[in-house]
Amino acid sequence: MTEIRVGLLGLGTIGTGVARILIEQQVLISRRLGKNVRLVAAADRDLSRDRGLDFSGVRLTDDANDVVTADDIDLVVELIGGYEPARTFVATALEHGKHAVTANKALIAKHGEELFPLAAEKGVAIGFEAAVGGGIPCLKALREGCAANAVQSVYGILNGTCNFILTKMENEGADYADVLKEAQELGYAEADPTFDVEGIDTSHKLSILAAMAFGSKIRFDEVFTEGISKITADDIESAAELGYRIKLLGIAKPHGTNGNVERVEMRVHPTLVPVHSQMAQVSDSYNAVQVSGDFVEHTMYFGRGAGERPTASAVVADIMDIARVCSSDGGPDEVKHLAPAMGFVESERRDLETLAVADIECEYYLRLMVQDQPGVIASVTSILADHRISLEAMSQKERSEANSVPVIMLTHETSEGNLQAAISRIVGLQAVEEDVLILRKESAVA
Amino acid sequence: MTEIRVGLLGLGTIGTGVARILIEQQVLISRRLGKNVRLVAAADRDLSRDRGLDFSGVRLTDDANDVVTADDIDLVVELIGGYEPARTFVATALEHGKHAVTANKALIAKHGEELFPLAAEKGVAIGFEAAVGGGIPCLKALREGCAANAVQSVYGILNGTCNFILTKMENEGADYADVLKEAQELGYAEADPTFDVEGIDTSHKLSILAAMAFGSKIRFDEVFTEGISKITADDIESAAELGYRIKLLGIAKPHGTNGNVERVEMRVHPTLVPVHSQMAQVSDSYNAVQVSGDFVEHTMYFGRGAGERPTASAVVADIMDIARVCSSDGGPDEVKHLAPAMGFVESERRDLETLAVADIECEYYLRLMVQDQPGVIASVTSILADHRISLEAMSQKERSEANSVPVIMLTHETSEGNLQAAISRIVGLQAVEEDVLILRKESAVA
Numbered sequence: 001m002t003e004i005r006v007g008l009l010g011l012g013t014i015g016t017g018v019a020r021i022l023i024e025q026q027v028l029i030s031r032r033l034g035k036n037v038r039l040v041a042a043a044d045r046d047l048s049r050d051r052g053l054d055f056s057g058v059r060l061t062d063d064a065n066d067v068v069t070a071d072d073i074d075l076v077v078e079l080i081g082g083y084e085p086a087r088t089f090v091a092t093a094l095e096h097g098k099h100a101v102t103a104n105k106a107l108i109a110k111h112g113e114e115l116f117p118l119a120a121e122k123g124v125a126i127g128f129e130a131a132v133g134g135g136i137p138c139l140k141a142l143r144e145g146c147a148a149n150a151v152q153s154v155y156g157i158l159n160g161t162c163n164f165i166l167t168k169m170e171n172e173g174a175d176y177a178d179v180l181k182e183a184q185e186l187g188y189a190e191a192d193p194t195f196d197v198e199g200i201d202t203s204h205k206l207s208i209l210a211a212m213a214f215g216s217k218i219r220f221d222e223v224f225t226e227g228i229s230k231i232t233a234d235d236i237e238s239a240a241e242l243g244y245r246i247k248l249l250g251i252a253k254p255h256g257t258n259g260n261v262e263r264v265e266m267r268v269h270p271t272l273v274p275v276h277s278q279m280a281q282v283s284d285s286y287n288a289v290q291v292s293g294d295f296v297e298h299t300m301y302f303g304r305g306a307g308e309r310p311t312a313s314a315v316v317a318d319i320m321d322i323a324r325v326c327s328s329d330g331g332p333d334e335v336k337h338l339a340p341a342m343g344f345v346e347s348e349r350r351d352l353e354t355l356a357v358a359d360i361e362c363e364y365y366l367r368l369m370v371q372d373q374p375g376v377i378a379s380v381t382s383i384l385a386d387h388r389i390s391l392e393a394m395s396q397k398e399r400s401e402a403n404s405v406p407v408i409m410l411t412h413e414t415s416e417g418n419l420q421a422a423i424s425r426i427v428g429l430q431a432v433e434e435d436v437l438i439l440r441k442e443s444a445v446a
Numbered sequence: 447m448t449e450i451r452v453g454l455l456g457l458g459t460i461g462t463g464v465a466r467i468l469i470e471q472q473v474l475i476s477r478r479l480g481k482n483v484r485l486v487a488a489a490d491r492d493l494s495r496d497r498g499l500d501f502s503g504v505r506l507t508d509d510a511n512d513v514v515t516a517d518d519i520d521l522v523v524e525l526i527g528g529y530e531p532a533r534t535f536v537a538t539a540l541e542h543g544k545h546a547v548t549a550n551k552a553l554i555a556k557h558g559e560e561l562f563p564l565a566a567e568k569g570v571a572i573g574f575e576a577a578v579g580g581g582i583p584c585l586k587a588l589r590e591g592c593a594a595n596a597v598q599s600v601y602g603i604l605n606g607t608c609n610f611i612l613t614k615m616e617n618e619g620a621d622y623a624d625v626l627k628e629a630q631e632l633g634y635a636e637a638d639p640t641f642d643v644e645g646i647d648t649s650h651k652l653s654i655l656a657a658m659a660f661g662s663k664i665r666f667d668e669v670f671t672e673g674i675s676k677i678t679a680d681d682i683e684s685a686a687e688l689g690y691r692i693k694l695l696g697i698a699k700p701h702g703t704n705g706n707v708e709r710v711e712m713r714v715h716p717t718l719v720p721v722h723s724q725m726a727q728v729s730d731s732y733n734a735v736q737v738s739g740d741f742v743e744h745t746m747y748f749g750r751g752a753g754e755r756p757t758a759s760a761v762v763a764d765i766m767d768i769a770r771v772c773s774s775d776g777g778p779d780e781v782k783h784l785a786p787a788m789g790f791v792e793s794e795r796r797d798l799e800t801l802a803v804a805d806i807e808c809e810y811y812l813r814l815m816v817q818d819q820p821g822v823i824a825s826v827t828s829i830l831a832d833h834r835i836s837l838e839a840m841s842q843k844e845r846s847e848a849n850s851v852p853v854i855m856l857t858h859e860t861s862e863g864n865l866q867a868a869i870s871r872i873v874g875l876q877a878v879e880e881d882v883l884i885l886r887k888e889s890a891v892a
Binding site: 025029031032034136140141146147150215281282286293294299301303307312320321336339344446 | 463467471474475476477478479480575581582583586587590591592593594595596661722723724727728732739740741742743744745746747748749750753755756758759760762763766767770771780782783784785786789790791794892
């Protein structure tokens with residue numbers, strides 16, 4: 001039986017999971033693939049730690065350069081994470097004619113547009129299913145399963161840490177800081193949680209989804225990004241009373257004329273979703289990606305967005321896809337028989353503009369702190385009316401101990417620019433505090 | 447640009463949808479595929495009806511034989527449905543060296559095991575993504591996305607008609623017969639609804655999923671199948687009070703030793719699922735498939751299980767997958783570069799036994815009609831205890847107007863054989879009516 005020879009960079013959590021599948025699941029993989037996938041080499045700086053695996057027959061090294069240039073390796077799996085040296089290693093592997101598979105969303109979001117042409121030039125493939133949605137085969141579903149569709153929207157709960165925190169805040173009525181601390185103690189959140197809780201990780205993933213959905217180039221730096229750190233237990237309760245649950249969503253939509261996509265809307269922010277929607281049920285560290293298309297209507301893909309075993313499952317699925325088109329007779333590998341990495345043939349991917357933040361249209365949840373005196377609400381609503389912003393709901397809670405009381409407002413659709421103009425006038429009112437919480441609402445999730 | 451030439455059998459609902467995509471979405475498909483997909487011919491007995499499409503350049507015929515044997519067609523799409531003449535047409539197309547794509551679950555469930563070897567012999571592919579879950583790319587997710595996993599279970603809401611009826615019964619507290627009548631008037635259910643409401647359609651789909659999950663042959667005739675026609679509004683209410691929702695589920699699980707699958711459990715029946723589960727939220731005519739694997743854990747795929755546009759989306763995705771491996775220079779098509787139709791290479795698919803019905807283990811929901819007199823419940827529970835069946839919950843509702851009152855019982859896990867033995871003793875009690883409703887419960891859905 002022919003085989004594909006794999007070299008692994010990084011034996012951390014995911015790397016160990018990938019090694020585990022390749023070692024323990026060898027027979028099953030061969031039965032599905034008709035070829036063997038053989039782990040030939042693995043590089044990690046720390047080779048002393050016991051990973052509970054039998055690495056006999058596997059070349060272990062502390063020098064990743066040995067793996068990315070080795071003659072006896074067909075495919076390199078990068079599981080180091082971060083921008084560098086991951087980029088250099090992957091680029092070197094591609095330059096040496098090796099296929100590459102990675103779970104590194106930061107790498108693809110920031111450097112994908114350098115790596116894709118390099119791979120094309122060298123006639124090799126790049127797989128990165130594990131970079132978005134962990135174990136969920138959501139990129140495959142979008143790229144291949146929904147390939148007949150003009151994609152109309154992509155919504156995703158893409159960060160398990162944020163979803164874990166929001167779920168726990170809701171279930172326990174607890175405040176953000178307390179839950180974060182608990183999540184850190186349990187290992188669900190990093191000591192420095194910025195990357196997750198401020199939405200950067202979600203933005204990485206969303207920028208990949210958006211480019212794949214609309215045939216555009218990845219523009220990670222242009223994603224409008226807000227995190228979850230300003231949300232209070234009261235906001236979650238207020239949203240629930242109005243029939244919504246708060247999730248950190250990545251959202252991408254196309255804009256254009258006559259069916260041509262001209263601009264791409266990309267945003268990541270805490271979002272109110274209807275409590276009975278499929279998306280609202282995605283709890284704890286689960287992830288989900290909704291893809292809606294002009295023919296398929298709504299589809300949703302749900303599963304574990306992180307973790308050793310689920311993420312490794314997606315990495316090995318990529319390896320198997322690539323292995324299928326590998327030549328068994330020494331001829332060139334037929335990567336043209338794979339779906340293009342980004343869902344469109346490389347020459348058809350456009351350098352589309354990102355929709356300006358001011359032009360984003362959505363519905364809003366506003367939390368204003370106002371002095372509990374007659375006329376304040378009238379002044380606020382009059383400013384909103386000036387800006388043609390209509391209200392769907394409003395609630396004002398009494399709080400005896402404080403000077404100010406929170407007023408919650410749900411607006412109908414308006415543009416971000418118009419809303420911000422109204423808000424700047426509203427906070428100019430003497431009876432309204434500076435600090436306004438702006439969340440957004442999506443009724444169109446499945 | 448190279449092209450793949452498609453011939454269509456059947457211009458009914460789905461066929462029209464496929465033609466619509468191929469005509470209207472031509473540019474998008476080429477940008478994703480790097481090839482053109484051209485609709486060359488379409489056959490239907492009724493060519494007079496206006497389908498609202500511009501068929502210029504398409505050969506329309508009322509003779510399907512012309513299409514399946516034509517020299518200028520690379521791939522035949524069968525959308526006639528049913529066993530015959532669909533089987534003959536698909537077999538003829540394969541024999542003529544043409545790839546085949548179908549949305550016909552009955553065909554694949556009953557005749558797949560004849561068609562797969564024929565396709566392999568001729569070096570052509572068969573695609574049937576649309577046969578299970580309509581527009582949802584669930585077969586691709588199972589076959590390719592979860593390929594690194596030993597699959598531990600598959601659960602599916604696979605029939606939109608049943609899910610529509612159950613959702614409406616729950617929302618409106620209405621009885622089965624009334625909702626069925628309404629569904630028929632709305633076109634959501636056939637005049638003869640047997641195929642859907644008695645679970646046969648779900649069995650077709652489940653048998654395909656099971657064989658793909660476990661590397662076994664399709665054994666549609668051996669699926670344990672019960673429909674939804676005996677469920678009452680009271681059952682739905684009782685289940686809700688206990689924290690469950692009733693869904694018609696297809697369930698498949700592997701049985702064996704040392705990781706080897708030796709027997710396959712397949713069953714289709716109304717099932718109580720926890721009300722907060724993802725599966726319980728799948729409402730109306732939506733479908734969902736849950737695949738759980740030893741590495742990926744739980745995944746779920748959700749979307750429209752039927753309808754012109756969603757089903758056509760899946761058909762065209764199959765066409766595009768096959769088009770990718772089609773030779774552009776007159777050489778042989780490289781179907782070995784596609785994932786095997788059934789997820790395992792054909793020679794590795796085993797003729798596994800189906801788990802005997804008596805050996806199925808699950809939790810049960812029982813509705814007994816008993817005379818409202820002292821000692822009856824004690825007699826019933828004593829029989830259950832004899833059979834080592836323990837109760838999770840029990841509720842007895844008063845009904846003034848009737849002689850008998852319904853008693854609802856939830857049991858812990860036991861085998862079907864053991865339960866049936868206990869039930870036959872219970873209905874032997876003088877105070878218990880013959881007619882016992884047995885539903886099943888699954889707590890492991892995501």
